[in-house]
Amino acid sequence: MQTIVVGLIAGTIYALLAAGITLVYKATRAVNFAQAEIGTLALYMTWWISGKHGQPWWVGALAALAVGIAVALLFERLVMRHLVAASQITKTVATIGLLGLLTGLEARWFAGSAKVFPAPLTHGGITVSGVLISPTQELAVVVVAVIAFALAVFLRGTRFGLAILASADDPVAAQLMGVPRARVSAVTWAIAGALSVIACLLIEPTVGVLAPGFASTLFINGLTAALLGGLTSLPGAFAGGLLVGLAEAEVVAHFVQYTQVPGPQNLGMLAIVLIVLLARPQGLLGARE
Amino acid sequence: MSGATAAPHRKANLGVLLLLSIALPLATASAMPKLVSGANWQLGAEAIATAVAAVSVNLLLGYAGQLSLGHAGLLGAGAFASGVITSRNDLPFWVGMPTALVVGALVALVIGLPALRLRGLYLGIVTLVFGIAVEYSVLPGTWLSGAGGSSGFPLPKRVWGSHLLTDSQLDSGIYLAICLVLLVVVCAVDDNVVRTRLGRAMRALKENEAVAAAHGIDVTRYKLLAFVVSGGMAGLAGAMDGHAKYSVSSESYTLLLSLQLVTIVIVGGLGHRRAVVTTALAFTLLPDAIGAVQGYQYAIGAALLLVTVTRNPNGLGELPTLIRDELGRRRAARAGEVEVDDEPALPQFGLPGASERSVALRAQSHGVLREPSGRANLLEVSDVTVRFGGLTAVDHASLVVPRGQIVGLIGPNGAGKSTLFNAISGLVRCESGVVCFDATQIQSLRADQRARLGIARGFQHVGLALDLSLFDNLLLAQHQLASYGDTAALVMAPHVGRSEADLRARASAAVASLGLEDHADKPLRNLSGGQQRLVEMASLLLTGPELVMLDEPSAGMSPGAAERLAERLRDLRDSLGRTVLIIEHNVPLVFDCCDLVYVLDAGVVVASGTPAEVARDQRVIDAYFGAQVDLSGSQHARTRSESDKSKVATR
Numbered sequence: 049m050q051t052i053v054v055g056l057i058a059g060t061i062y063a064l065l066a067a068g069i070t071l072v073y074k075a076t077r078a079v080n081f082a083q084a085e086i087g088t089l090a091l092y093m094t095w096w097i098s099g100k101h102g103q104p105w106w107v108g109a110l111a112a113l114a115v116g117i118a119v120a121l122l123f124e125r126l127v128m129r130h131l132v133a134a135s136q137i138t139k140t141v142a143t144i145g146l147l148g149l150l151t152g153l154e155a156r157w158f159a160g161s162a163k164v165f166p167a168p169l170t171h172g173g174i175t176v177s178g179v180l181i182s183p184t185q186e187l188a189v190v191v192v193a194v195i196a197f198a199l200a201v202f203l204r205g206t207r208f209g210l211a212i213l214a215s216a217d218d219p220v221a222a223q224l225m226g227v228p229r230a231r232v233s234a235v236t237w238a239i240a241g242a243l244s245v246i247a248c249l250l251i252e253p254t255v256g257v258l259a260p261g262f263a264s265t266l267f268i269n270g271l272t273a274a275l276l277g278g279l280t281s282l283p284g285a286f287a288g289g290l291l292v293g294l295a296e297a298e299v300v301a302h303f304v305q306y307t308q309v310p311g312p313q314n315l316g317m318l319a320i321v322l323i324v325l326l327a328r329p330q331g332l333l334g335a336r337e
Numbered sequence: 338m339s340g341a342t343a344a345p346h347r348k349a350n351l352g353v354l355l356l357l358s359i360a361l362p363l364a365t366a367s368a369m370p371k372l373v374s375g376a377n378w379q380l381g382a383e384a385i386a387t388a389v390a391a392v393s394v395n396l397l398l399g400y401a402g403q404l405s406l407g408h409a410g411l412l413g414a415g416a417f418a419s420g421v422i423t424s425r426n427d428l429p430f431w432v433g434m435p436t437a438l439v440v441g442a443l444v445a446l447v448i449g450l451p452a453l454r455l456r457g458l459y460l461g462i463v464t465l466v467f468g469i470a471v472e473y474s475v476l477p478g479t480w481l482s483g484a485g486g487s488s489g490f491p492l493p494k495r496v497w498g499s500h501l502l503t504d505s506q507l508d509s510g511i512y513l514a515i516c517l518v519l520l521v522v523v524c525a526v527d528d529n530v531v532r533t534r535l536g537r538a539m540r541a542l543k544e545n546e547a548v549a550a551a552h553g554i555d556v557t558r559y560k561l562l563a564f565v566v567s568g569g570m571a572g573l574a575g576a577m578d579g580h581a582k583y584s585v586s587s588e589s590y591t592l593l594l595s596l597q598l599v600t601i602v603i604v605g606g607l608g609h610r611r612a613v614v615t616t617a618l619a620f621t622l623l624p625d626a627i628g629a630v631q632g633y634q635y636a637i638g639a640a641l642l643l644v645t646v647t648r649n650p651n652g653l654g655e656l657p658t659l660i661r662d663e664l665g666r667r668r669a670a671r672a673g674e675v676e677v678d679d680e681p682a683l684p685q686f687g688l689p690g691a692s693e694r695s696v697a698l699r700a701q702s703h704g705v706l707r708e709p710s711g712r713a714n715l716l717e718v719s720d721v722t723v724r725f726g727g728l729t730a731v732d733h734a735s736l737v738v739p740r741g742q743i744v745g746l747i748g749p750n751g752a753g754k755s756t757l758f759n760a761i762s763g764l765v766r767c768e769s770g771v772v773c774f775d776a777t778q779i780q781s782l783r784a785d786q787r788a789r790l791g792i793a794r795g796f797q798h799v800g801l802a803l804d805l806s807l808f809d810n811l812l813l814a815q816h817q818l819a820s821y822g823d824t825a826a827l828v829m830a831p832h833v834g835r836s837e838a839d840l841r842a843r844a845s846a847a848v849a850s851l852g853l854e855d856h857a858d859k860p861l862r863n864l865s866g867g868q869q870r871l872v873e874m875a876s877l878l879l880t881g882p883e884l885v886m887l888d889e890p891s892a893g894m895s896p897g898a899a900e901r902l903a904e905r906l907r908d909l910r911d912s913l914g915r916t917v918l919i920i921e922h923n924v925p926l927v928f929d930c931c932d933l934v935y936v937l938d939a940g941v942v943v944a945s946g947t948p949a950e951v952a953r954d955q956r957v958i959d960a961y962f963g964a965q966v967d968l969s970g971s972q973h974a975r976t977r978s979e980s981d982k983s984k985v986a987t988r
Contacts, residue, residue, distance in 0.1 A: 079458060081596075130647040136458050137404060141603060142646045144406075144596050148639030151593060156632040264592045268469050271462065308480045310487075311473040318470040322451060325459050 051297045053179045057252075059293020060185075060192040064247035065270025066277060066285035066292075067199065068240040073279045074216035075236040076128065078139035082146040084267035086241050087248030089150050090116040091166075091258060092158050094249065098166045105168050113245050119150070120241025124234050132229075162257035168249065188250040195246070196286050199239075203282070212236055265314065269296065272317045275324050278331025287332060295320065355656070377625060378509035379581055384621035385516040386578035389523050391601045391617035392610060393570035396527055398599065399608035400536055401563035402543030403452055404461040407468025408571055408598050411448075413476050413590030415441040415572025416579035420492045421481065429495045430502075434519075434576045441572015442565045449564030453557055468595050476587030489586025492579045504583075516577055520614070523570055526827055527610055530566065533826040533833060537805070537813040539563050540608075544802045547764050551800055553788035553817035553880070562823060593635065600642045609654020616653065712776045715740040715884055715916045716761070721770030721780075723753070723760050723940075730756040732940035733770070738884065738933075743910050743917040745931035745948075747924065749960055753940040754920045755797055758888055761918075762794045763787040775883065789817045793882035797889050797920075799869045803862040807853060807872055810861055811844035814876030847875045866893030878909075885909060887919045891926060899923060903930040924961075928952060936960060 065083055072080040090112035098108030123146050131139050169183035203209035215222035215232050223229050247270075248263075273292040277284025296313040303312035324331065390412055397403050405411075418440035419433030451463050477487040494502035494512060502508040530536045538559040541549035546556050579585040601620055605613035624634035645652055716738035723731040731753045738744045746754050759765040761772055763784035772780040779787050794800065801810045819840060821833045848857045851871055856864055861872065870893050877885055891899040903926050909915045921927045927934060928948040936944040936951060938960040944951055951957055 079462065127643055127647055134646070134650075137461070138646055138650065140458055140461065141599070142643060144599065145639045145642035145646065148593070148596055148600060148642065149636050152633065152636030152639055155635060159632070264469060265473065268466055272466070275462070308478045309474055310477045314466075314470040314474040318466045321463060321466045325463060326451065326454055329459070 050179050051301045052294060053176050053181070055294035055297030056290055057181065057185045057188065057293070058296060059273075059290035060188045061247050061251055061266070061289075062269045062273045062292045063192055063286045063289025064195065064243050064250070065266065066273035066289045067195070067282055068243035068247070069270055069274040070277055070279060070282055070285040071236055071243070072240045073274070075212065075233060076139055077136045078143060079271065079274075079279070080146075080240060081140065081143045081267070082123075082150060083240065083244050084248070084263035084270060085147050085150040085244075086116050086119050087244035087246075088258075088263040089119065089154060090245040091248045091251075092154060092163070094166050095158075095163045095258060099164065105166055108166060109168065109249055112249060113242060116241040116245035117238050118241075120237040120244075121234060124237035128233065128237070129230065158258075162259040164253065164257060167253040182252055184250060184252050188252075191246065191250060192286075195243070196282075199282060208232075208235065265311075268314070268317055269293075272320050272324075275321060276332050278329070281331060284331050292317070292320070378506070378513050379504065380622065380625055381513050382509075382516045382581035383578055384618050385513070385520050386574045386581060387598075387601075387621045388614045388617040389520055389577060390571055390574035390598055391605070391613050392523055392527050393567045393574060394598045395602045395605075395608065395610060395613045396530065396539075396570065397563055397567040398602055399606075399613075400530065400543065401539035401560065403449075403560065403563060404457060404599075405448070405464045405567075406461045406592075406595050406599065407448070407464035407466070407471070409590040409592065409594040410464075410468040410471035411441050411445055411568050411571035412575035412578065412594070413471055413587065414444045415575030416492075416585045416590070417476060417481050417575075418572065419576035420490065420579055420585040423495055424490060424492055427495065429497055430493075430576075430580050431496075433580070434573060437572040437576035438569045439572070441575065442569035445564040445568020445571070446561060448568075449561045452560055452564065465592070465595070468590075468592060472587055472590055472592065476590065482587060485586070487587045489584055489588070492583055492585045494580050494583070512581065516581070519573065519577060523573070524610060524614065525829075526566070526570075529827055529829045529833075531610075533821070533829075533837060534812075534816050534819040535559070535562065535823055535826050537809060538816060540805055540809075541802045541813055544804055545800075547784070548796065548800045548802065550764065550784035551762060551788055551794050551796070552814055552876075553785050555783070555785045566827070597635065597638060600638050604638070604641045604645050604652055606652025606654025609652060612652060612654030612656075713739055715775055716918065717771075717773040718757070718761060719771045719773070721757070721760055721772065722768045723756050723765055724768050730940055731760060734937065734940065734942050735770075736935050736942060736945070738916060738918050740916055741910060741914060742932040743906055743919065743930055745927040745934040746918065746920045746937060747922070747927055747934060748937035748943075751939075752937040752960075754937050755888055756940075757937065758794060758886055758918075758920065762792055762886065788880075791881075791883035792886065793877040793880060793884070794886035795873050795877055795888050795890065797892070799866075799873050799893075801861055801869065801873055801876060803869075804860055806858050807861055807864065808844055808848060808857045810872060811847050811876055811879060812840055814879045815840045815843065817880055843879060847879060851875055867895055867898055870894055871898075878913075878915075882915070884916045884918060887917065887921075889920055889922060891921060891923045899926065902926060906930045 068083045069080055072078065072083070093115045094105070094108035094112045096108075097103045097111055098105050127142050127146070128139065131142055167184055168187055174181050174186065201209075203213055211222065211227040212232050212235065214225070215227050215229060219229065222232075248266075251266075269292050270289070273288035274285050276288030276291055277286075295316055299313045299316040303309060306312070309315065390408065393411075394405060394408055397405050415437035419430065419437040422428055422436050423430055423433040448464060448467055452460050455463060476482060479486070482488075483490050494508075496502060502512050530539070538549065538554045539562075541552065541554060542556050542559055549559075550556055575590075578589075582589075597620070601617045602613050605616035620634065620638055624632070624637075649655075714737050716736075718734065718736045720733050720735055721731055722729065722733055734753070734757055736744075736746070736757075746757070748754055756765060760767050760780075763779070763782060763786070767780050770780065771778055774787070774790060774792060777790075779790065782790075788794075802813060805813065820836045821830065825833050848854055853864075853868065853872070856868070861869060864872070870890060874887070874890065877887075891902055894902065906917055906919070907930055909917055919927070919931070928951075931948055934946065934948050934951045935942055936954070936957045938956075943956045943960060944954040946954070
């Protein structure tokens with residue numbers, strides 16, 4: 049039971065990352081390898097403002113959100129828009145470029161000692177079946193539920209949301225129906241950037257320290273979650289995130305005492321990815337292309 | 338990278354490329370004094386190891402088109418293999434390095450297995466997660482890293498017994514020289530891959546696996562071979578790097594390293610080995626030499642990657658071609674020449690004799706070749722059914738192709754003609770039925786095995802590798818005639834060179850007979866549709882096949898060339914003794930040259946016989962021009978027939 053609670057809470061973060069990956073994939077047919085790194089850069093921003101300069105957390109968080117959205121928009125405008133006609137691989141390689149750029153800059157600017165995560169809330173926290181849930185984790189659960197609901201309403205219930213879904217389905221037909229492709233692309237990336245920042249801001253401060261490249265395992269888990277959703281299903285991505293969190297918690301709980309295999313959860317992810325891609329590439333809820 | 342974005346930026350590319358290609362070597366040269374002063378000979382060795390790793394990624398991604406985002410895992414496997422062998426058993430590094438090579442190749446073989454099912458992005462994802470798992474879960478394990486965990490263990494450069502290479506000036510220089518020699522050897526092996534059927538097979542499967550199989554290439558084998566060779570190089574690179582640094586730790590083999598290698602290969606230019614090596618050296622040496630960029634190397638590399646994919650998808654390696662083209666254009670403009678792109682008349686093809694084919698083929702041990710049976714019917718298709726999900730594309734179709742005749746297969750669009758072709762050549766599986774070629778049942782053989790039996794087939798959309806040059810395509814077509822094994826090709830054994838020379842001579846003769854000498858080195862993509870058709874036919878005939886299958890050969894030809902096509906098809910039959918099976922929408926052409934005609938409609942053979950008989954058959958007229966009373970009763974069938982009627986009329 050404890051493992052389940054721990055897993056589900058960790059899964060909220062993966063669900064947010066998976067939602068961002070899925071959204072970008074639907075819009076561009078590319079996997080955004082920088083999905084976790086945009087948030088990491090923004091997290092450094094929060095650390096710099098709230099941790100180092102002692103401003104309130106929400107000031108740093110808002111600045112981080114602005115930075116994340118700006119990075120995503122710039123990347124969309126300067127790179128992705130030139131690659132509309134390019135192959136899936138080329139677009140994905142471009143996001144690898146963004147990942148390298150952000151990681152490289154973080155390594156240069158914030159090298160040295162690892163940074164402590166800034167915590168959004170310091171008071172509160174409850175205990176569920178023997179597991180202490182920190183205020184940050186409570187916030188994460190609430191925020192993920194709100195975002196899942198908001199995304200569903202936005203995509204299904206508004207004209208612009210439908211335009212995004214339509215151009216994800218068939219870009220040419222959507223354009224012929226008067227959907228502004230450039231604006232759709234920009235908004236999609238802005239949302240993805242915001243999701244990345246929110247995911248990183250909600251990481252429980254005690255799980256680790258902020259260091260360049262710390263996001264690579266985070267990204268792998270988010271990507272595995274998105275694959276469980278077939279890369280095309282947002283509900284699948286949210287469900288996949290929680291599942292990946294659960295799987296990770298179970299693997300860690302059972303195999304952590306074997307020192308021959310440190311970090312056994314990564315092997316678990318490799319197994320999930322292989323099984324999903326080889327046996328069910330459309331994911332749990334996604335439709336076969 | 339997709340060429341789609343290349344064209345509009347061509348001018349700008351030249352500028353960017355010139356700038357980069359002058360800046361990179363200059364900066365590398367400027368780093369030399371610091372290197373030579375001895376302070377950084379270790380960095381030189383590391384740079385060379387990076388270059389070897391980049392060559393390895395280039396082989397896999399640039400030639401075979403397989404995206405690996407976990408190459409650091411292979412380097413790590415090599416470094417740890419050498420480390421465990423030499424550090425724990427006090428063995429010399431020159432024992433460790435070959436071990437690393439073998440381990441790298443074996444691990445790569447395992448990663449290559451999913452690649453048989455997964456393509457492109459999905460393969461990238463699997464290799465990425467593999468790399469992460471190796472970095473965090475395998476290498477730091479106590480069974481590999483010992484008590485040190487992720488900080489690893491020391492890795493001395495033991496020469497013999499207790500004699501070690503230290504970090505003295507002389508010893509560092511010696512190790513640097515050893516690394517240089519290894520780089521040269523790796524580049525030579527890579528060159529052997531490029532110059533033989535290995536590289537051609539890899540490039541063909543990168544572009545189109547069906548076409549590769551139709552040329553007799555075993556796609557599975559060459560995909561795995563690409564992984565194994567690349568993995569061997571990566572393992573060696575890992576060991577070179579580890580011994581250069583005197584230590585090995587899982588923290589060196591990160592996702593960032595994998596991505597940096599892919600970055601180097603793309604910035605250098607996919608498939609351009611020299612540019613890739615230069616880029617790798619520059620990426621490693623420059624940050625050290627130029628103080629201002631120190632610490633920014635990853636960011637700068639990534640920025641270069643972004644510039645490359647958006648502005649200059651073919652990388653730095655394309656520069657020589659761009660300059661040559663530009664100079665050629667200027668010279669042509671000065672001379673007032675206009676480039677004439679005329680289509681030659683359909684020529685006679687020089688063909689190898691049938692005996693030459695069997696000799697060349699018997700030299701290989703593919704085990705599928707037998708003596709011709711002398712049976713009257715070369716191909717017998719009985720009761721073949723092909724289904725795609727709920728759709729029955731070919732429904733209990735039977736046909737017979739008598740030896741030495743031209744057989745036509747006609748029918749409206751969507752009738753299942755090309756699917757039947759695929760069933761005969763092995764690209765789709767028959768659900769039921771028997772395909773008999775020369776008295777042997779072949780329905781369970783793979784496409785490449787059928788090709789080696791002597792079935793050559795063309796494709797509706799030109800069955801060639803469009804990114805390869807015309808000449809390379811003609812070499813590719815002779816894949817099954819190359820009388821050497823893959824291992825011999827890797828070390829360029831003497832008989833490999835002789836065999837290649839033969840193939841080149843025959844390809845040259847074919848180019849000459851096509852009259853396309855001026856276009857021999859151009860990518861096939863740049864030739865006209867009619868020219869591509871000619872090259873395709875020549876490539877089919879180069880292997881001296883028993884059965885030639887052509888899928889709409891007149892499509893894309895000028896009317897004049899199409900007229901001469903009938904004559905050439907008769908030549909194939911009469912002078913060369915080939916058997917021909919042809920799909921064609923040009924009905925007059927079919928009736929003009931075929932001995933026997935089959936009509937397919939909705940997957941069913943509705944009529945067969947001599948052209949005269951078929952032309953009179955009411956069912957054929959119905960299928961082509963729409964019946965007064967639609968027998969199938971469906972609106973769909975009627976509209977399809979009508980759209981086909983207009984197609985026939987326009988031809």
